[in-house]
Amino acid sequence: MTNMNQINSLTELESFAYECAEKAGKIIIDSLEDELIINYKNSSSTEKNSSDNPVSDIDQKIENLIHDLVTSRFPDHGILGEETAEQVNQDAEYMWIIDPIDGTTNFINQYPLFCVSIGILFNNRPVIGVIWCSTSHLLETGIYHAYLGSGLYFNKKPLIQFENPNLKRRLSAAPGGTISSIQNVENRNTGSAAIELAFVAAGIFQTAQFYSLRIWDLAAGILLVKESGRKVLIKEGKDFKNFTEFTMPSSAKNNTKTSLRDWKEHILIGNKKSLEQLILKKQNKSKLSNFFNLIKKNLY
Numbered sequence: 001m002t003n004m005n006q007i008n009s010l011t012e013l014e015s016f017a018y019e020c021a022e023k024a025g026k027i028i029i030d031s032l033e034d035e036l037i038i039n040y041k042n043s044s045s046t047e048k049n050s051s052d053n054p055v056s057d058i059d060q061k062i063e064n065l066i067h068d069l070v071t072s073r074f075p076d077h078g079i080l081g082e083e084t085a086e087q088v089n090q091d092a093e094y095m096w097i098i099d100p101i102d103g104t105t106n107f108i109n110q111y112p113l114f115c116v117s118i119g120i121l122f123n124n125r126p127v128i129g130v131i132w133c134s135t136s137h138l139l140e141t142g143i144y145h146a147y148l149g150s151g152l153y154f155n156k157k158p159l160i161q162f163e164n165p166n167l168k169r170r171l172s173a174a175p176g177g178t179i180s181s182i183q184n185v186e187n188r189n190t191g192s193a194a195i196e197l198a199f200v201a202a203g204i205f206q207t208a209q210f211y212s213l214r215i216w217d218l219a220a221g222i223l224l225v226k227e228s229g230r231k232v233l234i235k236e237g238k239d240f241k242n243f244t245e246f247t248m249p250s251s252a253k254n255n256t257k258t259s260l261r262d263w264k265e266h267i268l269i270g271n272k273k274s275l276e277q278l279i280l281k282k283q284n285k286s287k288l289s290n291f292f293n294l295i296k297k298n299l300y
Helices: 004-031 057-073 104-108 193-202 215-227 272-299
Strands: 038-040 054-056 078-081 094-102 115-122 125-133 142-147 170-173 185-188 205-213 231-236 239-242 265-270
Touching (some): 004 057, 004 094, 004 115, 004 125, 004 142, 054 057, 054 104, 057 078, 078 215, 094 193, 094 215, 115 193, 125 193, 142 193, 142 215, 170 193, 185 205, 205 215, 205 272, 215 231, 265 272
Parallel strands (some): 170 185
Antiparallel strands (some): 038 054, 094 115, 231 239, 231 265
16 A cells, blocks of 8 residues: 555656656657667677677667766665666665666667666565657557556556457567467567567557566566556466565676676566466466476486
């Protein structure tokens, strides 16, 4: 439950995050006819000229902008951004999680599916979600946004959704656009996890699946999905349970101190009926795989 003081605080934060997203979106729009500076980071390839994991000067410009705006307005808040290795105020109660452009490969190729994702956590629990999208359910740029308990908004108006009874075949998002295991649903791969979260919240996609993505990919969108009335599930052991908050990882690379930057989990989102079908198919597939593995073991 959120009390009135919390609501006042959250509305102020959401409004400010919305302003940040608007300014970031303007930077993107203004850059579309410019020659971008592109670098490649954390390459997993041994090739000298690898094209893995691109980052543009616009990614960095947006993250720097939001960083400066937040530290000026809320100096006691923490900031975790994709493009900045150092986390600001790591132990702060309020933590801003920023992905300046999710879908950078799309953006630098002028493929119009990318977004700016700004999430705010309170003690590791998502309380604000703001995502500027290059396109939307209205086929225009816009901002999906919410604070904890507000319901889902688009461009400062409540997003009222309805089911079209004439629509017999729906869409979901899955890595690689793999064949859907849900009846009458086709899978799509957008190249942007955050935009897929926004699209599930908006009712464009029925479900989406995320494997070991980073916190900046998901923090804002998880809140949007929950505020739309849909479910967010996290895998714990062999089961999927309701997601409530981001938990600190038990280990980090090179035995360094763990932080939310190291968070990676398996997340499913969507409406209840579609998720039940998806999980059932996954469980049956796992059982079948275990059965064949047992046969192979006995044969050899």
